[in-house]
Amino acid sequence: RMYKRQVICRRDINVFNVPFLAIYESLIPPEEEKLKQNQLVALLEKLVNKEWPAAKLYLYGSCANSFGVSKSDIDVCVAIEEADMDKAKIIMKLADILQSDNLQNVQALTRARVPIVKLMDPVTGISCDICINNLLAVVNTKLLRDYALIDPRLRQLAFIIKHWAKSRRVNETYHGTLSSYAYVLMCIHYLQMRRPAILPCLQDMDTTYCVTVDDVNCAFFDKVEKLGDFGRHNKETIAQLVRGFFHYWAYCHDYANAVISVRTGSIISKREKDWTRRIGLDRHLICIEDPFETSHDLGRVVDKYSIKVLREEFERAADIMQNDPNPCNKLFEPY
Ligand code: ATP
């Protein structure tokens, strides 16, 4: 009887590596999706360049940061130098141009925080959001992609966390929960904080890439292929990392005082950022510093109701990872 109890109490989390990796594999987009995306971008580029010959198109978000699961929408940024026209006007004009081609459900959302045109391409079946001159998003997309190249465990962990967040409906910024971008930063930060570290802090190393966008200086080390197998001294497996991630956010994070910062690869204090009290709509109940727009807290969408929802979901997930006989199913049960 003693023996049996021990087996139950000290179960080996590593038996779940295979099923977690199978979930990860099943979420990776197949190669032909990339081809279709490129086909749509080429079409958009042609249409945009008829009106604005010097405009350039960039992919950003999950279709370009390597954290995109199969069948995601794509995010496109049009870089236009039109000093005399405001973004809303450009968006309206762009919507007109795209409408007259063969694209469907074209909508101009001019009043959103980031104004966009939404559309669906009936040929490829891909939906797409187009924004104007949002070049910081293009740069933070590159930072995320470069981190993903350093250690395969980041992409595995982030896919699983994003899949969990979507299944549990805590990936809805309009309902006060966190964006995919925020979850990926949480994963990067978690791996930076492991000992030995699984990821370095690229913004704390020699600058090999540097651009200034909207007066924000973005500088980091991007020669990641030179880092060799950076995380090799840390042998933690995907199942251990998933369990550790949820345990951290359920029971260890200091919600009252701490800000997680990928920029510094450390935890910094709310006090030093002056994020200790509510200012306008920003409540700072869970603080995730944007790596470039450092005054920007990605947790600012979280309110006093949704913080409860989020923390209960972290606790649920942590408990499942600790005790459930079948965590790979239970974790992702639809809310
Ligand atoms: P999904 O697979 O859910 O579409 P995604 O990676 O495209 O995930 P989103 O949260 O839709 O993530 O954001 C798209 C991109 O927009 C991000 O990768 C990031 O570059 C940028 N972004 C999103 N939210 C913010 C924000 N609050 N501040 C700065 N950039 C942001």
Ligand code: MG
């Ligand atoms: Mg997206």
